[in-house]
Amino acid sequence: MAAAVAALLCASRVRAEAPAAMPAPVLTLPFDGVWGVLQGFEGDTHHGYAAFAIDFAPPQDVGAFARLAHPRLEDFACYGRPLFAPADGRVVRVATRFPDLPPYAHEPKRKSRLAKDETLGGNFVIIQHAPHVYTELVHLKLGSVRVTVGQLVHRGEAIGACGNSGNARTPHLHLGLLSSIDPIATARMPIAGYEARGADGRWTPGDGEPKTGQWVRPAPPPSPLPQSSGR
């Protein structure tokens, strides 16, 4: 009984002293320049634990590559492009030993067999930004991952490069939004600080959810303050 009372007192003290809820971290696009959204939230392969994930690749007509006998990874604009931390955080998981597979090695019709394959994710980095906010960057190029578990990273810091490891048909970035990593759980979270290109070719501020078929790019930084003319 005494222990229970003590626990209650302790719990109420903890509650009384708990700081106000922390604002959710702002997540931004993990790349430079214009990229296309191959697949948005709850897309063809984005369901279950990967429902709230987005596949990106720089816009490029790759239709002709598919008909080549031996398309090269280097022909894809995405391959080797640098990727950055979407917000400040701590690296909590990495995988670094998987090879980049030839383009189109993973065809959709083979998905059921591949579902049992441990190498599905290929090389990846998972960063924790807040208690229930994680991002995962997946299909990274072999040898490109430059962070280790436990390392603190800042928004915009290079963490690796786009590749074709894991179950990727062609080089692209799978950006997963996670609320837990043990077990893996996904959650809808907004992306901030970007612009989307409309059908009329105009760029306008994104609404927080990059959607399949859109082109997106990081919003330009605010204009610098006018320079003082005095010297």
Ligand SMILES: [Zn+2]
């Ligand atoms: Zn994906």
